[in-house]
Structure formats: C-alpha cells, structure tokens
Amino acid sequence: MPFIVVDTDAGPAEAELVRPRSASALLVLTHGAAGRADSADLVAVRDAAVAGGTAVALLTQPFRVAGRRTPPAPAAQDEAWVQAVTGLRRHRGLARLPLVLGGRSNGARVACRTADRLGAVGVVALAFPL
Template sequence: MTTKIAVTVQDVPTPAGDARVHWYLAPSARLVLALGHGAGGGVEARDLQALAAALPRQDVTVALVEQPWRVAGKRVAPAPTSLDEAWRALWPALTAPGLPVVAGGRSAGARVACRTGAELGAAGVLALSFPLHPPGKPEKSRADELTGAGLPTLVVQGGRDPFGRPEEFPPGARPVEVPYGDHGFAVPKKAETTQDEALAVITRAVEEWLRSF
C-alpha cells in the first residue's frame, strides 16, 4: 500500500507581500528541499510536482515556494533583487523544522537559490533548467551565477533547452541531461524518451544526489 503524502500550505509575510509554501511532508524527514518556480509559471510545473510526489518517500520533505508576485496573481515577475529579498525573508520558515535545507528551483528560482544559498546557510543548491543565457544570446552568459554558488550544486537540464543546452555549461557545472527535454522538460510526442521517462530521469538524479546530505 502506498503511503499518502501529507500536504500543508503556509502563507509567509515578506517585504514584497505574502509568499506561499506548499509543504509535502516526509513521514520521517531528514532533509528539506525548498524549490522556487520560474518567471513564467508557478509550483504546478511538471518537474516540481514530480519531485514533490517522489521525494517524501525518500525521507525528504519538499517545500514548493510561490513567490509573492505569483500569490498576488500577477503575470510578470519582478526584478531579481526583489525575488532574492522575498526568498531571504521566507527562509526562516523553511528552516523552522530544524532540518538541513537544500535550496533550489527551476529557471529564475534556480538563479535565486544560487545567488542566496551560501549566505542563508543552505546545505546545497539544486538548479533545474538553469537559464544559462537568454535564447539565442549565448554571449550573455550567467555561468558565474551558477559556478559562484559556493555550495554543492546539481544542475538538471533539458537536452534541447534554448536557455542553455547541457554541452554549453562550463566543465565544473555540467548538468544531468534530460533527453529531448525543453526548458519545461517537455519532450516531443515522437521522441524516443516518453514524458514519464524524462521526469524519472529528474527524480532519480535528485534522489541519488540528496543521499549525500
């Protein structure tokens, strides 16, 4: 019989407005994985939901964090400084269970985790679909943001992500590749890898990496 995952929702005040934490609780948690969403979507993203469904059974509580702009129903994300400020303000809620916290997120959320993880005392950083550069503009690289995180870091990237394909990343930050995946880890229907298989690549890679914490 499959154990049902308990889910709770917590609103957390920040200078930018209330953030919202969706807690997917592990029965015997040893670690918290806190994940922010991207600039074009929320915590319903397929990769975030896949991790929230899988990891609590591996003794990892998953906290999916909605930034205040998303909670308020706005369509456009604010400047990175505002995202970082809100993340810093909600961090005490993430550490409240008294467990080590791995910070992470997808796309813009990954950038926030990279920029703030070390100062906040995160145990590591998980970068999903890290936007290495704007599409078609590899000269505008954000590699320094990723390599400068100063913490153990796992990058998981779609094989055809226009924001940075796996082979474009610097040697010290080479990602786990999700075959045929785009920036949202969607795979074409005719691809050799199915959507479920693509998501399994993500969950297996993260599960294995988190065993080291």
C-alpha cells in the same frame, strides 16, 4: 498537505509542504518567472525527494501570489525569497533540518544566488538559464 502562508516585505508567499514522518532534510522548490510551483517537473522532484525521506515545500513567490508574471529586480526577489524561506523554516521544527534550495529557470537562479546566505547544503536547478 499543509498550506502555509509566509509574510514577506514584498507580500505573502505561499507554500505547500509535504513532510515524511522522519524527514532528513528540507527541500524548498520554486517556480520560474511566469510559472507555477505545481509544474510537472517540480512535482516530480518533490515526489522523488519525499519518497527518499526529504520534506519538500513547493513555494510560490510573492510576485506570483500577487498575479504578476515578471519577477522584481534580482535584489528585491532575493530578499523576498530569503524572508519566505526563513519564515517557512520557523514552522513545525523545519529549522533543524539541513536545507536544500531549488527551482525551475528563474527559480533556480534565485536559489543559487541565495544558497550561501540561507546556509543551504545543496541546490537543485531545473531548466537553469545560462
């Protein structure tokens, strides 16, 4: 699995990308506030999506790469996420694929808040905090 580092104004984001030969879409998944991108539920969604022909990136947001367990204020977190997803899509022709965003808990929130801005065609929300 390719490991991609994407620079943002908030620091680097890290993504693990799994891309089937003929991917039909790109799903970018992220963790909860104190979680990890390789949590069991995110990995299960990744595996199912890849089996269905979707490229999937498990993205670790900059605040977690830096070792913090608390995300920044929503506006700052959203900006870093948008920069990370935009940078990720510049790799290997990913920009041409329809984009789906997703996450667990706080990651689901950031995915929902930024879906329109990033032009996502869908959102996957796991353990979504109401």
